[in-house]
Amino acid sequence: MSESAFADRIVQNLLDTDLYKLSMMQAVLHNYPNVDVEWEFRCRNSEDLRPYLKEIRHQIEQLCDLSLSVEETGFLERITFMKPDFLRFLGLFRFNLRYVQTSIENDELTIRLAGPWLHVILFEVPILAIVSEVRNRYRNPNTLLVQARDQLYRKFDWLTASATPDELAELKVADFGTRRRFSFAVQEDVVSVLKKDFPGQFVGTSNVHLARKFDLKPLGTMAHEWIMAHQQLGPRLIDSQIAALDCWVREYRGLLGIALTDCITTDAFLGDFDLFFAKLFDGLRHDSGDPVQWAEKCIKHYQKLGIDPMTKTLVFSDGLNLPKALEIFRALRGRINVSFGIGTNLTADVPGIEPMSIVLKMTACAGQPVAKISDEPGKTQCKDPEFVSYLRHVFKVPA
Numbered sequence: 001m002s003e004s005a006f007a008d009r010i011v012q013n014l015l016d017t018d019l020y021k022l023s024m025m026q027a028v029l030h031n032y033p034n035v036d037v038e039w040e041f042r043c044r045n046s047e048d049l050r051p052y053l054k055e056i057r058h059q060i061e062q063l064c065d066l067s068l069s070v071e072e073t074g075f076l077e078r079i080t081f082m083k084p085d086f087l088r089f090l091g092l093f094r095f096n097l098r099y100v101q102t103s104i105e106n107d108e109l110t111i112r113l114a115g116p117w118l119h120v121i122l123f124e125v126p127i128l129a130i131v132s133e134v135r136n137r138y139r140n141p142n143t144l145l146v147q148a149r150d151q152l153y154r155k156f157d158w159l160t161a162s163a164t165p166d167e168l169a170e171l172k173v174a175d176f177g178t179r180r181r182f183s184f185a186v187q188e189d190v191v192s193v194l195k196k197d198f199p200g201q202f203v204g205t206s207n208v209h210l211a212r213k214f215d216l217k218p219l220g221t222m223a224h225e226w227i228m229a230h231q232q233l234g235p236r237l238i239d240s241q242i243a244a245l246d247c248w249v250r251e252y253r254g255l256l257g258i259a260l261t262d263c264i265t266t267d268a269f270l271g272d273f274d275l276f277f278a279k280l281f282d283g284l285r286h287d288s289g290d291p292v293q294w295a296e297k298c299i300k301h302y303q304k305l306g307i308d309p310m311t312k313t314l315v316f317s318d319g320l321n322l323p324k325a326l327e328i329f330r331a332l333r334g335r336i337n338v339s340f341g342i343g344t345n346l347t348a349d350v351p352g353i354e355p356m357s358i359v360l361k362m363t364a365c366a367g368q369p370v371a372k373i374s375d376e377p378g379k380t381q382c383k384d385p386e387f388v389s390y391l392r393h394v395f396k397v398p399a
Contacts, residue, residue, distance in 0.1 A: 020220035041111035049109035177347030257282035283313035289375025317341035
């Protein structure tokens with residue numbers, strides 16, 4: 001009998017999260033242990049999630065039972081950049097519901113986080129995974145694992161038929177699909193299949209628990225929140241990206257060297273990404289706007305600084321699927337190293353079921369607004385239009 005795509009408990013493990021949450025959490029512990037932040041949930045496609053409030057609350061409450069096991073701590077100890085004091089802190093860490101508010105406001109599901117960044121930071125990924133899986137469980141209760149698995153094989157059959165053997169040997173794909181996965185069981189099955197049947201293309205997962213379970217490399221560095229927070233933590237707003245990158249370099253000293261470019265726009269980022277940072281960071285990550293145009297900008301920037309682009313890596317992670325990845329790969333092959341993190345299209349692709357478009361983003365830091373503008377108008381996020389205008393003015397970003 002085929003297995004169901006669902007289990008009773010959605011998040012069963014503290015490490016069932018993305019690696020970049022842990023890397024940022026360590027940097028927060030060492031640099032900003034007392035800074036307060038606020039976060040807000042948003043469903044981008046205006047789906048009615050009100051019927052699921054009770055079950056979402058129940059699943060969030062269950063997060064409070066989670067803690068690191070001895071074996072999990074041992075796994076983290078083998079990750080070179082994780083410091084003993086952070087692992088001791090993580091061993092004591094528990095999710096605390098006082099920092100979470102779930103309700104219905106203006107006929108919409110509302111989820112808000114407010115509290116110390118250090119204690120709020122780990123809520124984002126499990127809450128998004130919970131909302132997605134609860135919705136899928138209610139709307140599609142009879143979904144079977146085999147449906148997602150067959151879809152995965154179809155995709156890789158297409159890739160094998162479409163790419164040359166040389167291209168297949170070079171094209172590298174990672175799973176970045178924790179936050180909006182169809183269910184935990186689907187993501188686990190996808191990672192298992194990728195490791196077993198497509199080892200030439202599959203290089204790892206952002207999910208720390210699954211990396212441990214399947215003996216894979218956990219992948220990830222920083223997210224938008226790191227750069228957004230520095231809009232209120234740096235000395236001046238114009239220096240906020242420099243402050244974020246500088247703090248990261250001091251924390252990791254050459255490790256975790258992929259920087260995210262589109263918090264304010266890539267043009268504004270590259271203005272701050274001088275020779276010092278360009279030499280220290282291994283590469284850049286794309287998360288909005290046209291991927292090939294973005295890559296051309298990055299290549300040009302490296303060349304202008306006298307850096308050989310083939311010594312750097314561009315990581316693509318914006319709404320990817322295999323055809324898009326192959327197209328980008330072909331456009332850039334031999335000019336700069338590329339890697340692809342595929343999320344929803346790997347872990348939430350079940351025939352006939354539309355995946356969710358949900359985010360949980362930082363809205364304030366140290367009592368003041370923060371914003372993400374990005375390279376795509378629809379992805380701009382901020383509660384305070386005046387702050388967005390001010391940010392655009394300071395970084396000379398046209399409206």
